Amino acid sequence: MPTQNLVREQSPATDAPTPEELEWARQHRRAALRRGSLVWSLRLAVAAVLLVSWQLIGQINPLFTSYPTAVAAAAWDEITSGKLVTAIGQSFEILSLGLVIGVVVGVVAGLIIGRYALVASSVEWIISALNATPLLAIIPLIIVWFGLGLQSKVVTVFVLTVFSMLLNTAAGVHEVEQNVLDVSRAFMATEWQVFRKIILPSAVPFIMTGLRISIGRALIGTVAAEFFTGISGLGGQIQTYGAAYETDYMLVPVLTLMLLGVLLTGVARWLETTVAPWRTK
């Protein structure tokens, strides 16, 4: 990663900090630490309040919300019996397959649509319409086409992710500076070189944003597809336990999905800043 200091005409100075600067830095660090610990204690307090109220209210009628200790026991049971790991594996397979296909197709189509105005004006309207449609509504149709197996679940995730990838990539292509395109024309770049060396790298930050949005949608797609089709994965567990009114067990996959979403979005956020460090100001 490049260093962040702004270099001026002279070579970078190697100045040692003065005692005042050292003292100030120490105080600054200490103040930051104090503030950090205050924030974290407040967060823990909020978590404690929530958990205790959940525990108390949940025990009145466990069917409605269950309560933390019951959920923890259910989670332990699920983990030790290996059911949770199996479910995560099944869901993750659907999620990753659908997401990868959605990303690849979305990026390629987005590059083409972003670059060629005629292609854009002929298909963009339908893409916007589809992007605005709650696509979960067509899951029954997908099942008719692809059956109840893995295929239709992957297709659901694909359909939910591809449009946001496509629209974000296309937006990235529009951001390419005309100046830079002129430079490449003056150097007689071929269309393929323009795509590979200018448009694709320029669009990377936008593709990463699309990826972050798509991960959330892919999770929704996975669970929804599992509801509708063969009972498997985390969605299947929710369905099964929900139908049996076992709220504590039902909440385990829900919390797992929450964790998975936070984790994957975190990874995407990290990628956003790492893959395109030149974007960060």
Add this chain to the structure above:
Amino acid sequence: MTAATTSRKRTHTSKLAIESVNRSFRSMADRKRAKFVQVLNDISFEMREGEIVSVVGLSGCGKTTLLRIIGGLLEPDSGSIRVDGTPVNGPGSDRAIVFQQPSLLPWRNAIRNVQFGLELKHTAKEVSTARAKEALELVGLRDYAQYYPKQLSGGMQQRVGLARALAVDPQILLMDEPFSALDAQTREGLQAELLDLQATTKKTIMFVTHDLDEAIYLSDRVLVLLPHPGRVHTIIEVGLPRPRGTVAEVKSDPAFITARDRVAREIRAGGV
């Protein structure tokens, strides 16, 4: 000297020859009416090898359009561009452009930006690295090869852009107000450096600017365009010897002042 008037007969000696170039822009004024604006009207001039010619004129005189036509980024409606007597059509590696904005690729460090043009021509890696280093050296950025555009000042970014143009070893350098976005000190430093650089590389340079001091200081001749439509008004010999000193030194030279007054008068002569 009468080179400007006699060179028309000696076409074979001119590096760059512009012959009767016309260009207009067409757009719709409203839903029904089209509007044609003639931007360049019958532009003809020639440049000798190793010469620096500045193009000046009020805004709307088509300076940038002319440069883009010569660079092959725009097509003329009629007329021709010849390099060494051979007509050229579209961009070519005999000409390289430096724009007002550095237009660097932010994800590439300085040397990889300089290599960009060579890379597009599939130049061997060792050759392109060596040439890029040489070009960076020429613009005084040897120690900054690994720096990213964001880490460089505006003046240094513009130098990287210049190095990128030099790296492909063009015969003609087309510069479109390359220093106009920089502060005065940086600009004057770069002007002097450009003269040094031209003395070593002997490039033929066409320099578009609206800064008359810059035009006189850099050029052997100044081409004055008049606007609406853009047309050649006159070509003025600067008559300052080379090598020239710093901007401050040259500015007090009587020949500089004479040439500057003359150019200013000629620009106004066209009226507004």
